[in-house]
Amino acid sequence: xxxxxxxxxxxxxxxMLVSTLFxxxxxxxxxxxxxxxxxxxxxxxxxxxxxxxxxxxGKEGGILNAIIGSFYLSVCSTLLALFVSLPxxxxxxxxxKRYKFVLNTVRFFLDLLxxxxxxxxxxxxxxxxxxxxxxxxxxxxxxxVTLFIIPIMVRAMDEVFKTVPVGxxxxxxxxxxxxxxxxxxxxxxxxxxxxxxxxxLAFGRGIGDAASVLFTTGFTDHIPVSLxxxxxxxxxxxxxxLGAPIAEVQERAYAAAAILTFFILIISILAxxxxxxxxxxKINF
Numbered sequence: 512x513x514x515x516x517x518x519x520x521x522x523x524x525x526x527m528l529v530s531t532l533f534x535x536x537x538x539x540x541x542x543x544x545x546x547x548x549x550x551x552x553x554x555x556x557x558x559x560x561x562x563x564x565x566x567x568x569g570k571e572g573g574i575l576n577a578i579i580g581s582f583y584l585s586v587c588s589t590l591l592a593l594f595v596s597l598p599x600x601x602x603x604x605x606x607x608k609r610y611k612f613v614l615n616t617v618r619f620f621l622d623l624l625x626x627x628x629x630x631x632x633x634x635x636x637x638x639x640x641x642x643x644x645x646x647x648x649x650x651x652x653x654x655x656v657t658l659f660i661i662p663i664m665v666r667a668m669d670e671v672f673k674t675v676p677v678g679x680x681x682x683x684x685x686x687x688x689x690x691x692x693x694x695x696x697x698x699x700x701x702x703x704x705x706x707x708x709x710x711x712l713a714f715g716r717g718i719g720d721a722a723s724v725l726f727t728t729g730f731t732d733h734i735p736v737s738l739x740x741x742x743x744x745x746x747x748x749x750x751x752x753l754g755a756p757i758a759e760v761q762e763r764a765y766a767a768a769a770i771l772t773f774f775i776l777i778i779s780i781l782a783x784x785x786x787x788x789x790x791x792x793k794i795n796f
Contacts, residue, residue, distance in 0.1 A: 549769030580742035585718035588656035600668035624662035630722035637726035647729030650738040671705030721746030
């Protein structure tokens with residue numbers, strides 16, 4: 512019996528190792544292919560200029576409009592989602608703690624919303640735009656991406672708040688603190704690095720998604736100066752350039768993909784560092 516358990520452990524260890532190597536290899540191939548095709552086309556002109564006349568025919572210009580548009584869209588969406596997600600996640604772990612069935616039901620629906628394809632959020636945002644007579648704009652994109660990342664942010668924060676020791680929660684209440692004071696003075700301080708990780712994860716999903724903004728933000732060669740103006744984003748810039756019949760324009764798409772990949776990698780590293788800091792600073796009872 513002991514021999515079979517040993518063999519079983521060896522088999523699963525090999526399977527885990529093979530799976531890990533496969534994932535790492537796939538990621539390395541994707542990053543290498545993007546950088547191999549994108550770095551030769553990457554230049555200061557491409558980063559610092561908006562598209563000029565004939566840019567999509569292979570002439571001069573850059574994707575500054577898409578870079579700034581992505582920044583506007585993702586930052587505003589993340590801040591708006593944070594305004595909704597943080598109180599909701601705290602409410603779930605403070606006020607719904609005693610009602611397990613309700614709490615598990617809320618978590619189930621959040622997980623369900625997390626799994627909904629982003630194109631569905633884009634279609635929903637488009638329906639709302641049609642209903643209210645709105646045009647494709649930065650505001651419509653912000654609302655759509657906010658709806659898309661709220662379940663991600665709430666569930667990530669929820670998992671962080673679940674790690675707060677029950678003893679810390681009870682000690683705060685026993686000292687006369689209200690539940691609101693416990694939420695914002697104890698839970699936030701205990702889980703601050705984990706909250707930053709959740710925000711960065713949601714920000715990364717927002718800046719890298721194309722399907723949710725395909726119908727709502729529109730696309731323009733100019734930098735928006737109003738919420739009601741259309742805006743370009745890096746995912747859409749990649750999408751439209753890859754669809755061009757000109758080889759040079761398609762190669763520029765890989766340069767835009769390299770820029771987007773760089774942003775995502777930086778966000779992922781920051782999220783990982785925040786997660787590590789959260790584990791070091793966690794108080795155990």
